[in-house]
Amino acid sequence: MVRAVPPQLSPGGVPEGRDLRDIGHAIWHNLSLVIVVTVVCVILAGFATLVVAPRYQSEAMLRISSPEMESGVLGEAAEELGSLSLLGFAQDEIDTDLGVIRSRQIVAAVVDSLSLHLELGQPRVARDSVVDVISAPEDAIRGRYTLRHQTDGSWSAELNPKIGSRQRIEGIEPGVPFEVGGLVLAIADSPDLQPLEHIRFRVQSFRETVEDLQDDLRVRRQSGRSRLIEIRYRSRDRLLAASVVNSVVDEFIHFKMQADRFESRSTVDVLRDQTARYEDDLRAAEERLREFRESAQLIDLKAQAEEQVAQLVSFRAERDAMIVERQALANLLADLDAESEGTSSYRQLATFPSFLGTSGIQQILQSLIQLETERATLLIGRTPESRDVRGLTERIEELELQLLSLGSSYFTGLETRIAAMDAMLARFDEELASVPEREVEFVRLARDQELLTEIYTFLQTRLKEAEIQEATEIGDVRVVDSALIAEEAYSPRPLLNLGLAALLGLLIGCTVVIGREVSGSRIRTPSDALEAAAGLPLLGIIPTESGPGSRTGRLKLRWGPELQSGTGTGLVVRNDPGNPLAAAYRGLWASVSLATNEIDPLPRTLAVAGVTGDVGCPSAAANLAFTFAQQGFRTILVDADLHSEAPLRLGSEPSQKGLMHVVEGFVGLSEVLVEVDAGANGTSLSWLPTGTLSPASAQFVSSARLLDFIEKLRKDFDVVVLHAPPVDSPGEGILLSASSDATLLVARADVTDREDVRSAISLLQRQGTRILGLVLTDAPTNGARLSRNGANA
Template structure:
């Protein structure tokens, strides 16, 4: 390979054709990100903002005299030498690099003038990680459509497994009996005392010990070992039939005797003809005597156990009868676990007994046997309890009656001795009088202290001699004097004298005899006001002395009242309690005697168990519904798990996140049977999306050579390329469509032209190009098909890597407004990577709900690592 000359600044082109396309220095991503963060480079190109966010774009700068600025190295290595860029250029902390007036792709203003600005993402593919946001309902529907086969298989598999288990499991039958527990109205003293509280509790709420104990006790007795073990032993439930399947033990084997000590093991009866069976055993821990032969209708013994095959089987005897004897204790553990005894509703006195067994006759016999045994037990207990209750209540009533007479006699003697009639009222009256005196005494004490202090303060003030007001006038402001008529008269007199003195001073002086007479009269009244205050204070002291003496006298009388009242209350309480107890015992004695005479049972049977003709479990209809529901869940889980494990592109955000570039267009599903929908259905939504894509690509000028690539097959690369070329030509452009898929290219079939010669087969492009009818518009479209397979057997990679490939594409770039190159899948062959080198930009095509995000991410990263410029993504099969 010919060594390419270094580009400007001594930087060697990192990939073929890079020196021709980028005539400027490529800066490190960290440098570019630093420029954006510092605001030195504006976002004048598409993709500049993502570049600032991710900090991983390639900034292409062109020398422009007079425009220099210092650049900083990587933040992690600030102050040190940065790593080399290319081979010769090193960035220092204070390195200066040229910055153009407008950031653009080199070649827009010099060199090859046909180069136009286009976004240049980071060649290393540095970007934010792809985020899997899960599935919403709409996306889940698309996923179900895409993976409908998996969903249907999981659904049918789950339904098949559940239904197979339904028909393989041994059916069990449920029998039910019920009884009513009578409320124990005569439940003793505690029951009678708590009956009122029970009535106040809302319906459905039960508190321990209030009305619920009798029902809970009966439920406990019903499930006790004393009741259940006897019935289970009589039915020999520890003998279980194993073969034939779905047969009833009572139809094939009659258990005459098999006690709790029966030996464990599995016993098999094999029919040898003429109604005779051979007996064998296995799993027995001790030696068990077996009969030599067993005949239908005859009793046979197996160790300590006795059985009989019913004579009804003689016409058609079963070939094999196998039954198992399990330990009685193990059977009892399982029985008490499976036996359900309880109430359907809280607060109900109706108790139900339910049991499930493979034999409906045994299920009915068990619940009815428990009910019968419990009735017998309850009746015997009730009779003995009634007789015992009458004796106990009679004895208690006699003792409490004697105690009540003694307490009443002592109370009468105490009242006569202490002369008490109504001690509560007497004590209340005495306490009220003491309280009134205490309140009066406190009020007098407070008033006396306040007045004495007030008078002391006034006496301490000097009396003015110049005719000013005396401080004794302030005594009239004391709260008690405000309501005193004498003090009010003094105040009125002082006011009149003050007015007269003021009138005299208008015409006379202070030394005038009339003025002095008025002044002396004022002083005299003020002195009388003080004397009145002193007399009032002495009266308060006298009242205090009298009230204190009265309080002391009443206090002596009150000292004995609490003792008398407490003693009286205690004696009255004893009499009242004993009276209530005697009344309750008398009522209880009457009820007990009536109960003994009636001998009524506390429980009554309501329903008895019956033989059910339909199994309680499993039920095929219910199993089918449940299996469909479970299968749906399993199918949904499988689809969601598959989508989560290998997420596909489901939205614009997913495509942008995976590819690290914007979505240029979202092309809806094209009309069926119309690959060239831009020409056949120009009004379709897909055609509108392609037309919008043309406007997007034409923004800023012609894009040159555009490679249409995709991660895999089925994304719609060729369809997008063909329709994009048609739409561009219909808008008046000169378009060249190159079929770069030298292996399976089919653009010639889509456009209806011959495949030979191909664009790499001839030396001139005029002979390889095929003119395509666009149907409208003033532009032109020429298809350059892939051609036939070479006769020399050259590999497509060798043909695409030849220098002629770049030469042909450069010639097409000069002659046409845009050159669209259709490429093979990136994930299958390396052809697309070779075609991306001479291309100006690459457009990735991804199919919604089909292209995996990881595959799209890997395709974009592969292109960037090869130095290609990924301009954006076209999302096919998208919603409009």
């Protein structure tokens, strides 16, 4: 016989914890719950959409500008900067206007002009189409008003106030004004009102209405640096929505114009007072200057003073230049005297800046260069002591001494000129110091007169601008778009509401599933199974079926047609050997073989029992038995679960007689035994079905004859695989498992509770049952992954 070694699982058999695939698996298994929650949310949203009254939105757009910012130097500077908001105060000005629009003064004026504290309840139409509000003062009686249509065509009005007694008025004719509760109303004379039986409206507190409108009014700047302001309002009355927005615009423009007119008038008054005062001061200053000029007999003192100052500056500049030149020449002469080579270097005086333009000095310099050239030519063929060479040398020394004499003479001349300039500057200082005090007074008076003239001219200009602005009355608010009557309701939006409800339903459904996944007590993953197994090994992980035979993504675990040949994937190791499910069952056989090798003697009977019903125990027992047969073991599969509602099908239709009839001696074993071909390399699998069940089935499982029959099968077969009843069945499953050499316990993901696994293990261990380990069916495939070759990865 061939012995297979089981594949190695990851440490601990399965990875720790849950990942996104676990959650996806849980959501897929509970997809019906998610769908139900989503459908409920969509239905509720649809009902709310039908019940909620439609609301209409109207909006207007204003452009805020400042005349001072759009004209003059300030406006030009703003254009250079590219945006008024960059100037700082334009931002604050628009923010202030936003606050003004939402202010109580503007909103209260709108409420009063439109009588918004009178709210129509029924019918749900435009208020002005049924009632004409002639007067609705702030102190109108608060309460509920009902207008009832009488049989004679007239109307009656009934007031149910919050405080006070009821009032009732009869005989109200359509189109005729009537008074009730301080209101003056007129019922619209329209044929559309004939079918109406009553009209209901209420009057609330004027202050509460103002506060509600402040909350409902939406005022915002269009963008960060924009000067466009949007005003929005929503109401069940489409006419009223547009009227509110346009009324807010009108009240704001009126407020701005009144404020600008008051500001302009105040500015004109102030400028006129200041101009008159400075005009008197200017006249007095001019008169004082005229009287002083006549008494002092002065001409243009200012021109004289400016000429003297200009001469003084010129002389001082000239003296400073001579001092600099003298110092430079003195330094040059001192350097030349300090040289050790005598007078041979005095020719450097010819390069002094003041001598560069002197023709005499330049001629001497040219003569020196010519003599130097001639002497150099003579020295080629003669010695320095020759008469011609000495003559040229003496001539060169004379010319250099002549340069020194000219430089010394020029230096002496500079000294003399500087002394003369100092004397002249001293005389100028004396002349300036001797300016009469009346001349200083004249300068002061002239200065005061010029200052007053400039101030007076500025005030005259500003006064003319203010008078023009006051006369034109051009405001700084422009209506870009007026509010229009909405044609379609802004809310509710059926498609948007249903879409959001569907998303919300999906979110709620997934949240519920994830909550159950995290906090539930059912086994979700292989790690949960290991935790519940209390130290027992996890021998097999049978994944969720995902092949073409599955519609729901769940493993088909029930008895019946799923295990028939060619119909379904129950006996997957024969019908589809390359399927991952077949690989999982081969891995289960390898793990069971490895576990049984540690038992001496080798167990001949192996019970496969579910923790509870519907955990995939039939598929596990059938595929495990078939795998034993494929490996060459003489194997028999005994269907001992008499509580199953549908008998097992492994091929041809079995006889109505089965296990109970064989044990009772009604038929022989060979008459009911079904042989299932296990392939060329293996032996056939013998299958003993349950047969037709009877009321005595429960007592039959625990009978001694059944135990004797199983003992007989041990002698005839290598392996006896018992499909035992669930452990939670009334005693039968425990007794049958306890009578076997070893038991394989089966649990199902998302179905079996952890506590049920612990209880089943405890019950079997108390009966002395040898439990090989646990098998988890319908498990998520992210635990021990399965490949096509049958190995657990």
